Amino acid sequence: MTTMTEASVREFKMPDVGEGLTEAEILKWYVQPGDTVTDGQVVCEVETAKAAVELPIPYDGVVRSLHFPEGTTVDVGTAIIAVDVSGGAPAEAPAEQPAAEQPKAAPAPEEPEARPQGRQPVLVGYGVAASSTKRRPRKGPGVTVPAAAQAIQTELNGHGAPAAPAVQDRSRPLAKPPVRKLAKDLGVDLATITPSGPDGVITREDVHAAAAPQAAVTAVTAAPVVVATPAAAAPAPVVAYDGARETRIPVKGVRKATAQAMIGSAFTAPHVTEFVTVDVTRTMKLVEELKQDKEFQGLRVNPLLLIAKALLVAIKRNPEINASWDEANQEIVLKHYVNLGIAAATPRGLIVPNIKDAHAKTLPQLAEALGELVGTAREGRTSPAAMQGGTVTITNVGVFGVDTGTPILNPGESAILAIGAIKLQPWVHKGKVKPRQVTTLALSFDHRLVDGELGSKVLADVAAILEQPKRLISWA
Numbered sequence: 001m002t003t004m005t006e007a008s009v010r011e012f013k014m015p016d017v018g019e020g021l022t023e024a025e026i027l028k029w030y031v032q033p034g035d036t037v038t039d040g041q042v043v044c045e046v047e048t049a050k051a052a053v054e055l056p057i058p059y060d061g062v063v064r065s066l067h068f069p070e071g072t073t074v075d076v077g078t079a080i081i082a083v084d085v086s087g088g089a090p091a092e093a094p095a096e097q098p099a100a101e102q103p104k105a106a107p108a109p110e111e112p113e114a115r116p117q118g119r120q121p122v123l124v125g126y127g128v129a130a131s132s133t134k135r136r137p138r139k140g141p142g143v144t145v146p147a148a149a150q151a152i153q154t155e156l157n158g159h160g161a162p163a164a165p166a167v168q169d170r171s172r173p174l175a176k177p178p179v180r181k182l183a184k185d186l187g188v189d190l191a192t193i194t195p196s197g198p199d200g201v202i203t204r205e206d207v208h209a210a211a212a213p214q215a216a217v218t219a220v221t222a223a224p225v226v227v228a229t230p231a232a233a234a235p236a237p238v239v240a241y242d243g244a245r246e247t248r249i250p251v252k253g254v255r256k257a258t259a260q261a262m263i264g265s266a267f268t269a270p271h272v273t274e275f276v277t278v279d280v281t282r283t284m285k286l287v288e289e290l291k292q293d294k295e296f297q298g299l300r301v302n303p304l305l306l307i308a309k310a311l312l313v314a315i316k317r318n319p320e321i322n323a324s325w326d327e328a329n330q331e332i333v334l335k336h337y338v339n340l341g342i343a344a345a346t347p348r349g350l351i352v353p354n355i356k357d358a359h360a361k362t363l364p365q366l367a368e369a370l371g372e373l374v375g376t377a378r379e380g381r382t383s384p385a386a387m388q389g390g391t392v393t394i395t396n397v398g399v400f401g402v403d404t405g406t407p408i409l410n411p412g413e414s415a416i417l418a419i420g421a422i423k424l425q426p427w428v429h430k431g432k433v434k435p436r437q438v439t440t441l442a443l444s445f446d447h448r449l450v451d452g453e454l455g456s457k458v459l460a461d462v463a464a465i466l467e468q469p470k471r472l473i474s475w476a
Contacts, residue, residue, distance in 0.1 A: 010085050011079035012081045014078050026045075026069070029043070030042055032066070040057070051348075188211050271445075276441050277441075278440075280422060287301060287306060299371060300367055300370060300371035304342075307419055322338055325414070338357070339392075342370065393407075394418075396419045402420060403420045403440050406442060414446045415443060422439040423439070
């Protein structure tokens with residue numbers, strides 16, 4: 001077995017694959033200890049709060065160890081795999097590597113080798129900057145749990161009170177704003193928590209660990225009171241988990257990010273939603289004609305394509321709708337481009353990739369971009385960059401047979417258009433009741449920067465184009 005020296009080992013760190021994301025979950029390893037890897041070879045797949053991404057290794061060598069098993073959430077900047085680049089023979093896979101012997105981080109002088117100059121990376125980056133704070137790896141199978149965490153777990157198992165806080169020199173506990181908000185929501189006093197993060201920083205795990213025994217104590221204390229109350233009183237809250245009749249799904253990755261974004265949007269931007277029901281019979285006929293057009297051969301042509309084009313034309317006629325609210329500077333930021341978001345339901349949750357500079361595309365180009373966007377989303381390969389920078393969004397709830405809805409704005413955007421199901425309905429056409437293809441549109445907008453007049457004009461323009469598609473030519 002080749003002896004591994006510190007100088008010959010390269011630690012590949014979890015990169016920031018989404019411009020600002022702090023963690024990612026390891027979904028699958030494609031290599032094992034002893035395997036030979038080459039520069040650019042994909043070694044694992046990870047899921048961030050935005051998408052699933054494959055990580056390529058940036059150098060040649062032999063895999064010596066995998067620091068985390070599949071299913072573990074790892075902080076950005078934490079080493080996840082060690083590779084021997086000395087060129088020695090592959091070593092046998094170790095049965096288990098104690099946590100104390102795992103390499104902590106690559107030496108600072110070797111960092112440039114992990115990100116070679118002149119090489120175009122597939123992802124956003126190959127690690128954090130040298131000045132970034134190094135964070136403690138999350139706990140996972142095969143990793144020794146620190147003594148502080150063991151003490152907390154003991155308290156959890158025994159339903160005891162939270163451990164006594166460690167004596168600190170600072171008067172205010174160290175914690176990031178999201179952690180402080182979590183503690184406030186759970187009713188946990190940060191001063192009573194023993195921090196397990198670097199430099200005495202309280203983590204989310206610390207808050208959850210402190211909250212769990214409090215909930216258990218409350219439930220146990222309340223039990224005698226419930227027994228003593230009359231039969232007419234409300235039953236005691238059920239604290240046990242019935243695995244045979246319930247299934248609990250951890251909220252993480254895309255679903256967690258979506259939930260946080262929707263809460264932030266709903267309680268930050270004052271939403272207003274307007275509705276219009278429109279006869280789209282002529283639009284449906286145009287869809288069938290375009291399917292036979294040679295210019296659209298091999299392209300995806302459907303009602304969504306023409307609705308998207310109608311919205312782009314409406315934005316061109318009412319450009320103030322394409323804006324965002326800058327709370328810090330108290331400014332309205334008008335966008336002179338349209339990155340059109342398309343909400344897509346995927347097995348990992350709702351994502352909203354967008355078509356860059358959709359306003360500048362012809363109808364065939366828009367059809368091609370829509371086809372690529374939908375196909376990539378269904379395969380679960382949407383990149384984080386594709387979900388950033390959107391300005392206006394379309395969500396098609398009609399594909400589920402729903403008439404319409406009140407969509408919540410994508411964070412940072414001013415408007416979102418919901419498309420309802422297109423159904424054959426009785427409609428007054430040229431003075432007579434006839435069966436026509438009808439749908440209902442709903443436009444939600446941020447009332448801080450879009451008033452009722454502007455929102456109504458945009459929605460009315462979209463409806464008018466769908467009723468008379470020839471306006472796409474005269475208004476474009």
